[in-house]
Amino acid sequence: MNELQDVQLTEIKPLLTNKNSRNFQDFDCQERDLETPHGVLHVTMRGTPKGNCPVILTYHDIGLNHKSCFNTLFNFEDMQEITQHFAVVHIDAPGQQEAAPPFPTGYQYPSMEELAEMLPSVLTQLKVYSVIGIGVGAGAYILTRFALNHPSLVEGLVLINVNPCAEGWIDWAASKISGWTSTLVDIVMAHHFSTEELTENKELIQTYRLHIAQDISQDNLSLFCASYNARWDLGIERPVVGLNEDTINTLRCPALLVVGDTSPAVEAVVECNSRLNPTKSTLLKMADCGGLPQVVQPGKLAEAFKYFVQGMGYIPYVLLSHLSNESVPAAGMTRLAHSHTTSSSSIASIGSDHIRNFNSLSTGALDNQAQPQTMEVSC
Secondary structure (H helix, E strand, O other): OOOOEEEEOOOOOOOOOOOOOOOOOOOOEEEEEEEEOOEEEEEEEEOOOOOOOOEEEEEOOOOOOHHHHHHHHHOOHHHHHHHOOOOEEEEEOOOOOOOOOOOOOOOOOOOHHHHHHOHHHHHHHHOOOOEEEEEEOHHHHHHHHHHHHOHHHEEEEEEEOOOOOOOOOHHHHHHHHOHHHOOHHHHHHHHHOOHHHHHHOHHHHHHHHHHHHHHOOHHHHHHHHHHHHOOOOOOOOOOOOOOOOOOOOOOOOOEEEEEEOOOOOHHHHHHHHHHOOOOOEEEEEEOOOOOOHHHHOHHHHHHHHHHHHHHOOEEEOOOOOOOOOOOOOOOOEEEOOOOHHHHOOOOOOOOOHHHHHHHHHHHHHHHOOOOOEEEEEEO
16 A cells, blocks of 8 residues: 655634534525426536636535535635636535425435436536536535546546445444434434544534434435435446556546545545546545535645646636745636646645645656555645
8 A cells, every 4th residue: 555645734714613603605606497307406506617617516415405515615715716717516416405395205316327417418508518526425426427427528526425336325324323213314414424523523513413404305315315325336447557448437537536534434435546547536535534524624625626626737826825925926717738647647736845745746646657646634
């Protein structure tokens, strides 16, 4: 196993305060319900597509919607500096959006495959031609399936807590709490949070327990959970570099896999990383972080996302507020000529010590392409 390298990423702002608990509000967004071949999707767009730049497409996990899953991250100052150069499209799984009515009795909820196949229609209606996906849990699975089926539409993926395997999590989650008598809310909470988080991070746990129990239709949530629990194995195989990259079932785009070091999803994410092309994938393990890194450590994830899109050739001349006091030209997005096969593993190229650590790691991985890239981010 490669030696894990520590990379210092500075966090600034606290997750929750008494003033903003359960404040998942959107700002400057347009919401639409779009018809697709497998039903209606609730879609929220921030900004407008900019030229040939991809749109950031998000998909949330079970028990959440786009607001509770992503707004802490996207309302974070440094992430806003990045996303001013991209339009953002948030997808809510059917029936999971805020104030969604319960489905009628007998409603057949879409399978994971069908949920992925709803996305091309959405992009067509929004006149979006390519995306960089950010998915969490079930959403990461859906975006991965979408990328496997439609590789030309996906330029990159950030997969948080992704599980590529077919085995359901309900048995495991229930056994970690109190057996089969656990409520749906308890099981979903165990899916998101480790035992340590459930007992120690009381403010976070209370916020999300109330959200899952009160803000999401329980009948609709049960249907989404059942669909995720019945998922198929993604069937991803690690290619042999230089031999079968173009014929094997694998992601064609660069992928950044993210997991907190105390998350219940650690083993699943490591398994997914072991199946991906090591020249196009990076595993980012966040220290002192549990099951919702985009909520608990939004600054670290925003910084990692900046490096990721820079490595793809999208370089915003944006200075993250805590990296340096030096000025940077306030220019627009520059699209560099790039090849996914050569530049997708590069993470960043700006002049601070911890950024150079990312660069040296990426360069080393290119020199030894048979090994996966693994980074452990420490506070």
